[in-house]
Amino acid sequence: MNSIPVGIGSVKLSYLLFGLPLAPLGVIGYLQLKVTGQRYTVTNRSVSVRGALAGQVVKQVALKDVGDVVVEVLGGQEFFRAGDVVIKNASGDEILRCAGVPQPDRFRHVILAARDARLQSDDALAAINRRK
Numbered sequence: 001m002n003s004i005p006v007g008i009g010s011v012k013l014s015y016l017l018f019g020l021p022l023a024p025l026g027v028i029g030y031l032q033l034k035v036t037g038q039r040y041t042v043t044n045r046s047v048s049v050r051g052a053l054a055g056q057v058v059k060q061v062a063l064k065d066v067g068d069v070v071v072e073v074l075g076g077q078e079f080f081r082a083g084d085v086v087i088k089n090a091s092g093d094e095i096l097r098c099a100g101v102p103q104p105d106r107f108r109h110v111i112l113a114a115r116d117a118r119l120q121s122d123d124a125l126a127a128i129n130r131r132k
Helices: 013-036 104-131
Strands: 038-042 046-051 057-062 068-072 082-088 094-102
Touching: 038 104, 046 094, 057 094, 068 104, 082 104, 094 104
Parallel strands: none
Antiparallel strands: 038 046, 046 057, 068 082, 082 094
């Protein structure tokens, strides 16, 4: 995009020659991801993968089954500050992979905080039920 340094006003000529013809491809790619892509949802009970358009659950993992959450940054993801969030069970086996998550460290923290809160509330509820 910066191959032709000559400008027309404040806009570089290369932006007009390359950017405008390529813009429809960007729009098509964006719309395709919105229709066929996936969303990752964390609730107080589970982490789920949902279809982007219909919102149907594709895969779901209960928070009580989450042992550890690891971030793996693959080639090309570092530039976009993205990565894969891998959810593992207590024995270290991968049970869910959330691919291409923006700000994966933040998403990892959200999952771990939700898991800890779920386990604490389950323990508190069990203690209350034992009193009865």
